[in-house]
Amino acid sequence: MVDGVKKRKEKGYTISAVSEAYGIHPQTLRLYERHGLLKPSRSKGNTRYYSEKDLERLEFILTLTRELGVNLAGVEIILNMRDKMDAMQREIQRFLEYLRMELGERLVSQVTEKFALVPLNYSAWLRARVSASESEDERDVSFTYIEHDQ
Incomplete structure (x- = not known):
């Protein structure tokens, strides 16, 4: 008030x-x-x-x-842009809520499925590299994404 x-x-x-x-x-x-x-x-x-x-x-x-x-023309443009940004923000929030609901249940199974596609020897190599870097006090480990054909 x-x-x-x-x-x-x-x-x-x-x-x-x-x-x-x-x-x-x-x-x-x-x-x-x-x-x-x-x-x-x-x-x-x-x-x-x-x-x-x-x-x-x-x-x-x-x-x-x-x-x-x-000036008033500028104010009009700014207000219209702000209104559009507010509307887009609301759409993004609705979309994120939808994704959380839809993917929340599926995400764990999809991630598990993706990691199951990685060959066992690569997984063993990765574990050994992480262990080695931790023992050498290196905290920054870089990973390379490799796509595997099925």
């Missing part, structure tokens, strides 16, 4: 409350809305109500314009 500004029931903050709290003219908020930078909800009487999310976005806009000198 904006300090000292009352939220009207659960609808949000009015344009006058927001403009007063942030020290900007109500017309500036209307301009941001016309440019698509802010999208406050509307009441049946067409009154604008700004949510907490709208206020966070407004603060970001004000930081870009006041502190960094970005």
Whole structure:
């Protein structure tokens, strides 16, 4: 909640409350809305109500314009890129959750299967090399990936 500004029931903050709290003219908020930078909800009487999310976005806009000198066209580009990045991040998280669920059960069997394909003599050589390097206090062991035909 904006300090000292009352939220009207659960609808949000009015344009006058927001403009007063942030020290900007109500017309500036209307301009941001016309440019698509802010999208406050509307009441049946067409009154604008700004949510907490709208206020966070407004603060970001004000930081870009006041502190960094970005014009409205630049703000629009930055906000669109940020929205796209947020959407991509959500997609990546959903995909990772899917992979964890799908591969979690199969991963152990697949890894075990892959290591079963390595010839026994190579496995013995690898164990001997690791043991030798540990005894010589070498902690960095390099491995070469070799594909085997089946």
